[in-house]
Amino acid sequence: xxxxxxxxxxxxxxxxxxxxxxxxxxxxxxxxxxxxxxxxxxxxxxxxxxxxxxxxxxxxxxxxxxxxxxxxxxxxxxxxxxxxxxxxxxxxxxxxxxxxxxxxxxxxxxxxxxxxxxxxxxxxxxxxxxxxxxxxxxxxxxxxxxxxxxxxxxxxxxxxxxxxxxxxxxxxxxxxxxxxxxxxxxxxxxxxxxxxxxxxxxxxxxxxxxxxxxxxxxxxxxxxxxxxxxxxxxxxxxxxxxxxxxxxxxxxxxxxxxxxxxxxxxxxxxxxxxxxxxxxxxxxxxxxxxxxxxxxxxxxxxxxxx
Ligand SMILES: C[S@@+](CC[C@H](N)C(=O)[O-])C[C@H]1O[C@@H](n2cnc3c(N)ncnc32)[C@H](O)[C@@H]1O
Numbered sequence: 001x002x003x004x005x006x007x008x009x010x011x012x013x014x015x016x017x018x019x020x021x022x023x024x025x026x027x028x029x030x031x032x033x034x035x036x037x038x039x040x041x042x043x044x045x046x047x048x049x050x051x052x053x054x055x056x057x058x059x060x061x062x063x064x065x066x067x068x069x070x071x072x073x074x075x076x077x078x079x080x081x082x083x084x085x086x087x088x089x090x091x092x093x094x095x096x097x098x099x100x101x102x103x104x105x106x107x108x109x110x111x112x113x114x115x116x117x118x119x120x121x122x123x124x125x126x127x128x129x130x131x132x133x134x135x136x137x138x139x140x141x142x143x144x145x146x147x148x149x150x151x152x153x154x155x156x157x158x159x160x161x162x163x164x165x166x167x168x169x170x171x172x173x174x175x176x177x178x179x180x181x182x183x184x185x186x187x188x189x190x191x192x193x194x195x196x197x198x199x200x201x202x203x204x205x206x207x208x209x210x211x212x213x214x215x216x217x218x219x220x221x222x223x224x225x226x227x228x229x230x231x232x233x234x235x236x237x238x239x240x241x242x243x244x245x246x247x248x249x250x251x252x253x254x255x256x257x258x259x260x261x262x263x264x265x266x267x268x269x270x271x272x273x274x275x276x277x278x279x280x281x282x283x284x285x286x287x288x289x290x291x292x293x294x295x296x297x298x299x300x301x302x303x304x305x306x
Contacts, residue, residue: 100297107131114138115163121156122190128156129237130297133268137235138164140264140302146232147172150225150258152251153238154178154187154202161235162196173198175228177205177220179239207239210250213281218243219250231258234265241274249278252286252303264304271299 108131111121115138124131137157141149141164149161154176165172178184184204191200205224209216219239225231236251252265259265269275270293279301283289288306293299 104131104297107135110135111138111160114142115160115167117159117163117194119194121194122159124156125297127240129160129268132296133266133294133298133300134160136294136296136300136302137161137266140233140266141165141172142168144233144264145170145172146264148228148231149174149233149235150228150231150255151176151235151237152220152248153236153240154183155237156190157235157237158187158200158202159190159194159196162191162200163194165199166196172232174200175225176200176202177224177238178202179205179207179220179243207243210254212250212253213285217246217250219247219254222254225255225258228258230260230263231255232260232263234259234263235268236265237268241272246274246278246281248275249281252282256286259305261305264302267301267303269298270301275299275301 104125108121108124111131111134114135115121122128124134129137134157138160141161145168146165147170149165149172151157151161151174158174158176161174161176165174176187178187181204184202187202191197191202203224205220207218208221210219210222211217234251234255236248239247241247248267251267252259267275267278270279279291282303283291290304290306292302294302
């Protein structure tokens with residue numbers, strides 16, 4: 001090959017190489033441009049997806065918070081209503097308690113006015129007769145002027161009866177049956193303190209078995225009332241429930257043959273379950289009886305023969 005032909009060949013080769021370089025460079029640039037574009041598109045897509053998912057999260061949280069707030073508000077409202085109702089019922093209980101206390105004070109003042117004691121009356125309420133029942137008892141004595149009163153269970157009631165009998169001015173007297181020697185001694189002291197020795201007697205009568213209705217009841221030894229022929233008024237306020245079921249039931253069957261035909265019997269604590277049952281038994285065993293339930297702190301039953 002001649003020198004010219006070599007030069008032409010080399011020149012052509014250079015041109016081809018240059019062309020290839022140019023085409024290759026162009027392709028490389030296009031490829032890198034496309035890759036950058038695709039990265040860009042991917043990145044934008046990811047950002048969009050992230051933004052969408054964050055927006056969904058925010059929406060969900062907002063819904064949850066709204067739900068929680070609504071349920072919190074409902075609970076708070078329900079609690080407020082409940083505590084309002086509680087406060088209302090506490091207010092009612094306090095108001096009823098105040099009324100009860102006021103009523104007992106009124107009755108106590110009536111007792112002082114009617115009885116004019118020379119010394120303070122013994123403590124009332126709780127185990128003792130409440131003033132409202134005491135007022136009914138005293139009124140019964142002032143109106144009925146009984147000659148003989150027998151009471152089952154001594155205490156403040158013995159003093160009220162003694163004072164009322166003295167107020168009546170006749171020769172009436174009360175015999176208080178007491179099974180417990182300590183309480184018998186305590187009531188005797190009260191009798192002395194109020195100067196009622198002539199009208200009130202406390203008879204210690206231990207509880208002993210009495211056979212009634214085909215079973216045994218613990219009741220006051222009946223020898224304590226042996227010498228009494230006729231009883232005008234009976235107050236049943238003992239023995240205490242702690243001595244046995246239907247502890248006060250024997251009072252009427254045991255004293256019925258001495259109870260004057262126009263006599264009266266008062267049963268305290270008449271609202272208790274035991275006393276409700278006793279009332280039914282008395283009606284069945286000793287009827288026909290007229291029974292008036294007097295609304296009082298513990299319930300008082302006024303019993304007479306029909
Ligand atoms: C309901 S209480 C008789 C209360 C009495 N009628 C009066 O007005 O005070 C019945 C019996 O419980 C007993 N008793 C009285 N006070 C008591 C007390 N504080 N604790 C336990 N027993 C008591 C006595 O034996 C009483 O005869």
